[in-house]
Amino acid sequence: MKKWIKGMAAAGIASAVLLAGCGGETEEKGQESSGGNKEKTYKIGVTQIVEHPSLDNAYKGFQKALEDAGIKADYDVQIAQGDQNNNQTIANNFAGDKVDLIFANSTPSATGALNATKDIPIVFTSVTDPKAAGLVKDPQNPGGNITGTTDLHPEAIPKTIEFMAKEFKGKNVGVIYNAGEQNSVAQVEEVKKVMEKNGLKMVPVTVSASSEVKQAAESLAGKADMIYIITDNTVVSALESVIQVANQKDIPLFVAELDSVKRGGFAAFGFEYYDIGYEAGEMAVKILKDGKKPGDLPVQPPQNLKLLINEKAAKEMNIEIKDEWKNEAEFVK
Known part of the structure; x- marks a missing residue:
């Protein structure tokens, strides 16, 4: 074994x-x-x-x-x-x-x-x-x-940001990431471009270690209407800190992969x-x-993409589940 x-x-x-x-x-x-x-x-x-x-x-x-x-x-x-x-x-x-x-x-x-x-x-x-x-x-x-x-489906970032812009009133989106991760820098650059096209403004906060993530999340209170956590290993490893702040401050927390939804993020267009x-x-x-x-052998992107919403997280963040979401999304409780 x-x-x-x-x-x-x-x-x-x-x-x-x-x-x-x-x-x-x-x-x-x-x-x-x-x-x-x-x-x-x-x-x-x-x-x-x-x-x-x-x-x-x-x-x-x-x-x-x-x-x-x-x-x-x-x-x-x-x-x-x-x-x-x-x-x-x-x-x-x-x-x-x-x-x-x-x-x-x-x-x-x-x-x-x-x-x-x-x-x-x-x-x-x-x-x-x-x-x-x-x-x-x-x-x-x-x-x-x-x-x-x-770990980036070509439609994941655009679909997530379009959902934010269409379904939520806020315009300022907090993004926490480790600027030392090339993986994260590439995503943040793309996120910023797509947000600007959709009338949203990115509020970036950088960290260098997982121990800094909670303080970074707390710094977004009052500045960000929503938070979007990309596939940054430093931040995702301390995701519970962000979830705690999002729940306490009623800030919708979007994430970039389905495992983070299951851990307590509100929603993601993602894959397994x-x-x-x-x-x-x-x-x-x-x-x-x-x-x-x-x-x-060509590099291969994820083959499947779906919207997953955490109902318990929605309640914790004071988000009302809309009926039209039920036709598009899968749910975890």
Whole structure:
């Protein structure tokens, strides 16, 4: 049985990060199967910048895709706990260990992996704009040793902002993000453009760590009519802080993915991170099992998009559910 052992990085030891992998029942490389044939067990390094439900679900989807394809794997899972030094050390260690493939779960994780190796195949997910992040020159023809799935459906931001502008009276929208995440900067630039087209004004607040998120949310009280949380790993990892402020101040809280709606956000046009993780896993199967080169596999965006509304959150934020929303949205209680 595979087990994921979680823990914090030890202070002062850059390489002392979370380790996880298959338990004792996993076959060793080259160990004979019951039929007498030797089946390879692939060594897969999993690098993830922080822990939060969306990234965790993407990893579960990735594992399931390999399992469904009959691929045996040992997973070495390491979490950087938001620390860029740890993030690069993790990638360097995977390169030194000569793992068979690196699964990079987030933009910083993918960047660290690509900095560490140009030889080992890298499959990423939870990356918003791989071209802007410098991961690929052309998403349709990535080239090199990297490809993966993105976490931004082309219609997600426009649909969310159009919904805000059409269904709510306020014009000022607070956006909290980490300016150190390229993933976030790319989204914020797009959000600002779309808001301006829809007559909304963005009220940006930047943070550098999850411990700053609550104060950032509190600073928006009286300034923002709504709050929109993009797929920023720093902020999403501390989403409960934003939810608390939104509930207390009756500020509609829009989020960028469905897991954050389930945690207490009001609404999102989004998709399941499990699905993009699974799709990334299917790419890994093509690389490991079929001998495909990562650079020949086009980067793939999310395939499904839907509106999800949290009824309990709506009540907490003093939002009245309109009848017409019921024809468009799915609901969680």
